[in-house]
Amino acid sequence: MPKNPITIIGGGVIGLSIAWQLALRGKKVAVYEKNSVGSGATGAAAGMITPTSEIRFGEEELLKLFLESTSRYPSFIRELEKVSGHSTDFQTSGSLMVAIDHDDEAELERLFDYQKELGLEVNRLTPTEVREKEPLLSHQCVGGIFSASEYFLDARRLVESLKKALSAMNVPIFEGKKVESLEIQNGRVTSIQVGDEKIKMEQVIIASGIDQKVDGLPEELFFPIRPVKGQCVELQAPPSLRLIHAVRTLHRYPVYLVPRSDGRLTIGATLEEMGHDTTVTAGSLLDLIYGAWKIFPSVTEMPVVQSWAGLRPASSDHKPILGPTSVNGLYVAMGMYRHGILLAPIVGELMAELVGEEKNSPFFEIFGSKRFQPKYEHAANCQ
Amino acid sequence: MLQIANKTFKSRLLLGTAGYPNLQVLEEALSASGCEVTTVAIRRINLVEDQTEGILPLLKKGNYFLLPNTAGCYTAKEAVLTAKLAREALNTNWVKLEVIGDSYSLYPDSEELLKAATELISEGFVVLPYCNDDPVVCKKLVDRGCPAVMPLGAPIGSGQGIRNPNNLELIRKQVSVPIIVDAGVGCASHVAFAMELGCDGVLMNTAIARARDPVKMALAMKNAIEAGRLSFEAGRIPEKKFATPSTPDRGKINYRR
Numbered sequence: 001m002p003k004n005p006i007t008i009i010g011g012g013v014i015g016l017s018i019a020w021q022l023a024l025r026g027k028k029v030a031v032y033e034k035n036s037v038g039s040g041a042t043g044a045a046a047g048m049i050t051p052t053s054e055i056r057f058g059e060e061e062l063l064k065l066f067l068e069s070t071s072r073y074p075s076f077i078r079e080l081e082k083v084s085g086h087s088t089d090f091q092t093s094g095s096l097m098v099a100i101d102h103d104d105e106a107e108l109e110r111l112f113d114y115q116k117e118l119g120l121e122v123n124r125l126t127p128t129e130v131r132e133k134e135p136l137l138s139h140q141c142v143g144g145i146f147s148a149s150e151y152f153l154d155a156r157r158l159v160e161s162l163k164k165a166l167s168a169m170n171v172p173i174f175e176g177k178k179v180e181s182l183e184i185q186n187g188r189v190t191s192i193q194v195g196d197e198k199i200k201m202e203q204v205i206i207a208s209g210i211d212q213k214v215d216g217l218p219e220e221l222f223f224p225i226r227p228v229k230g231q232c233v234e235l236q237a238p239p240s241l242r243l244i245h246a247v248r249t250l251h252r253y254p255v256y257l258v259p260r261s262d263g264r265l266t267i268g269a270t271l272e273e274m275g276h277d278t279t280v281t282a283g284s285l286l287d288l289i290y291g292a293w294k295i296f297p298s299v300t301e302m303p304v305v306q307s308w309a310g311l312r313p314a315s316s317d318h319k320p321i322l323g324p325t326s327v328n329g330l331y332v333a334m335g336m337y338r339h340g341i342l343l344a345p346i347v348g349e350l351m352a353e354l355v356g357e358e359k360n361s362p363f364f365e366i367f368g369s370k371r372f373q374p375k376y377e378h379a380a381n382c383q
Numbered sequence: 384m385l386q387i388a389n390k391t392f393k394s395r396l397l398l399g400t401a402g403y404p405n406l407q408v409l410e411e412a413l414s415a416s417g418c419e420v421t422t423v424a425i426r427r428i429n430l431v432e433d434q435t436e437g438i439l440p441l442l443k444k445g446n447y448f449l450l451p452n453t454a455g456c457y458t459a460k461e462a463v464l465t466a467k468l469a470r471e472a473l474n475t476n477w478v479k480l481e482v483i484g485d486s487y488s489l490y491p492d493s494e495e496l497l498k499a500a501t502e503l504i505s506e507g508f509v510v511l512p513y514c515n516d517d518p519v520v521c522k523k524l525v526d527r528g529c530p531a532v533m534p535l536g537a538p539i540g541s542g543q544g545i546r547n548p549n550n551l552e553l554i555r556k557q558v559s560v561p562i563i564v565d566a567g568v569g570c571a572s573h574v575a576f577a578m579e580l581g582c583d584g585v586l587m588n589t590a591i592a593r594a595r596d597p598v599k600m601a602l603a604m605k606n607a608i609e610a611g612r613l614s615f616e617a618g619r620i621p622e623k624k625f626a627t628p629s630t631p632d633r634g635k636i637n638y639r640r
Contacts, residue, residue: 057404057595057596058404058408059404224406224435224436225436226436273437273438275432275434276432277432314405316405316406316407316410317406317407318404318405318406
């Protein structure tokens, strides 16, 4: 058995969740984060755990992982908040997807049929039923879908909670420590290089986001991950103007609105292919606020608290990359795209079981790192 | 063969690259469609950074002919600037010129479009204009030097199909350059119909990108465009009011002596 701690590269929600699950299993583990914990995609997330509303055609396999994770969320949070003593503002009121005009309704109907086909727990609502649930929504609303078993939380509070819980369990988190390189000998990880220091390691989990630049990795472990930019804006709702549910639209400027218990309201998020750019732009704020105003007219009265842009790590098929690699002792949990918060409990558990207890899972077959190797050769037609 | 300006294309299908579920589906759909020309919205992609992953690297790797578009431009000035940026960034003087007149219908602003087309052509661009299905505007665009016209079949992303086939037929009579129906188709029969009207190609995006199975829809579109073109070339029979039997009435077995 290895005597050195299991090393996790990346202190986002995934790295921290894996560390937490390993610690719960009594394993020695250490987290290395090049900036500060949650400073990447995690900290920019709106914190929705909404598998039913997020599922799209062709993502049936991902749905299984989503549902496994969602069902674990209430106990994951209970345990975490107990150990850390820090609230994550976890809310269980469910989510609403609403149509603003009849074109939206056609889309809504199409999604609803699909959700039913998948056996998901969803209710189709009339405009009156939508406003009974959420009386502040616009009278333009022509219908909705309610998903009862969906949750949302404050992602930054979640990170803080994980950090405190890990500290309570004596798991070291090295912030501002970049793992420069990995040493691999005879197909096996032997050490990591942090600054000038070479540290012996037998087991390393790469849970980094958009930046996977670690020297020493074999070429086949450079996965096709690209940043997908997302901008959000946060408002402060007065007590009389607070939403109860997470609300999502599928209008031309689609948005979601996520209420916090202190009255803050997060409006997100754009999807932009802009490389590593994290500028907050007027056009995106306009789209977000316009989209929010269409369904919740009172937003125009609220003070702006902050706005930000983050980068989601997306693989070419938008599915996570999970499990063992061709190198012994080296594991990956990457490419969570828009679903890092949602997937944290299940990925933490699966990876901890794999690395800590050598327990395999069929998910490592479906979402395994191998799938990118042969595929990248077949280029398109063009005679 | 579809000939536009100095280029010849085997495929008469042109595809937009936005709104696909993910890059892998995009790659497979493009491949299934057999298309050679793909459009990219200049405002939607980062041209500054040298990316290894993303839409542009994927299109370059697949050797697709890149046609930058000026989607989201509302004035001639904006469109001209965007076209020039595209020329610098992508090293092409081809542009799909879009100048939108109204954000609800996304209909072209013909006045601004003509202005932008004239300016870009004088600067050496190959301008493929997204335009109304208006024979007069199409004629003017050709007179200014556009090597093809791209009238809409219906509003962008609406999937309504060819709303005014009569106009497309009129345009066919008015111009001799290729007509590419740009926008509005929703399914394979729309595409075949456009081709049967004598159009030379169809440019689409949403119909494939947002289909439940984009790769299968791409294949359907490929077959439809080929079937529609063959049907046009084969020369259809005239429409008649009454039935004409395909076999002669005489010589039935009952009447044999």
